[in-house]
Amino acid sequence: MILEIDNIDTYYGQSHVLQGISLGIDEGEVVSLLGRNGVGKTTTLRSIMGLTPPRRGSIRFQGEEMAGKKPFEIARLGIGYVPDDRRIFPDLTTFENLEIARRMSAKKRGHWNIDTVCDLFPVLRELSSTKGTHLSGGEQKMLAVGRALMKNPELILLDEPAEGLAPLVVVALSKAISEIRDTGVTVFLADQNVRFCRKAADRGYIIEKGSIQYQDQMKNIMENEEIVKKYLAV
């Protein structure tokens, strides 16, 4: 397994957000974390990155324990992170946003570079010297994915990648995710859009109130009306 999360508890101040989450992802898989807003999806990804470190439990990436590691060390070990609010550096241009990630990476070679990222999202090439603050939401989302890929990560964490995107862009994005998987990158994505996850992911975990309730192949989750109604329907 590339990522093993074992019984983690994560808090925001006094509030106990993740209550004993365990899950595992194999190399080359696309796995989704499904659940409504506020159930702990973002916190799970932030725990993996070390941005909100768990108080208990263990997270192992490629067999190595992540507890006690700082976010920049975790990033350099090969985890790319795309936050739900994109967090593009506003003062840097599109290409600077991409290049800065490559420069901060321990791994300078690999499939992903400015050219291959722009092949994946051609619009980024046209916006090469536009400052991050002038990009639209969808453009920022693509740039955020591209920035994470520039590190040539082994694992990429996507937080709500489809949220707020036009339907056509969502289709392009799920195509992009399968292209990303084809280059050998493992994908872990958190989203509440079941249909998008069905297209993009192989397997899914359902999270509710800070713990994993159910896990199965995406196909089976979609067919299980009871589960969809209970945990995912809005």
Next chain:
Amino acid sequence: METLAFQGLIGLSLAMYLWLIAAGLTIVFGVLGILNFAHGSLFMLGAYFAFTFYGLLGINFWLSMLLSLLGVALVGLIMERFFLRYIYHLDVAYQLLLTFGFILIFDDAVKMIWGGVFMIPPMPDFFTGAILIFGRPFPIYNLFIISTGIGVAIGLWLILERTWWGRIIRASASDREMASAIGVNIPILFTTVFMFGAALAALGGALSTPVRVVAPGIGGAIIIQAFVVTVIGGLGNLKGAFVGAVIVGVLTAYGILLFPIFELFIIFVVMAAVLLLKPEGLFGG
């Protein structure tokens, strides 16, 4: 008219000291989020170090400058690495207390090492003399200060806009957490930026030695002016620090010439006006 233009030049050389000290203050605030009250003390240490190397030990003027910058950068390293680092997550009141404590410590340390007397460091021979501008003799050294200040401004602009170190600094200043998530080693970046800011303050202090007295407490005096400069220009904004320094420097020079009693008063009136009309400063927000 010529008197006014000439006094403007005097004001400009005054402005350059303020610029050098405000630049470091504002960079450190913009990146680390720390308002360093002891930044003026680093200016003072720069002056004492330069005075010691050049005036007392007779080392070459340029080498003395360099040694003074490196020495103060080292002091900055100790301040950031062993003290400030532990209060980033605390309330701003703790920053004020800690950095104010540093002012007292540095002032006393200086008294213990160099004594409490005023010292007037020597001027290097190649800077003595003046050239005629607007029919009056203008000190060569002041021209040197003005060109150094402008040179530092251009250099800082180039570093921040055109180098990867500068881009990493800008990215981290705007979003520290995301920068760390792409692999920026924030603790090391903070230490380096703090040392860099300290060296800028030291440059101001070292350059002031041939024309200003060196004495304990000069840091506390100049930090007030530097704060006025950054408040006018916008805290955390380099362009603002430069423009603010020029405004304060030139106004001080005219104040001395035209209304000697109100010299300080004028500056604070300008600051109050900026705070009322554009509280985030001319270039802030």
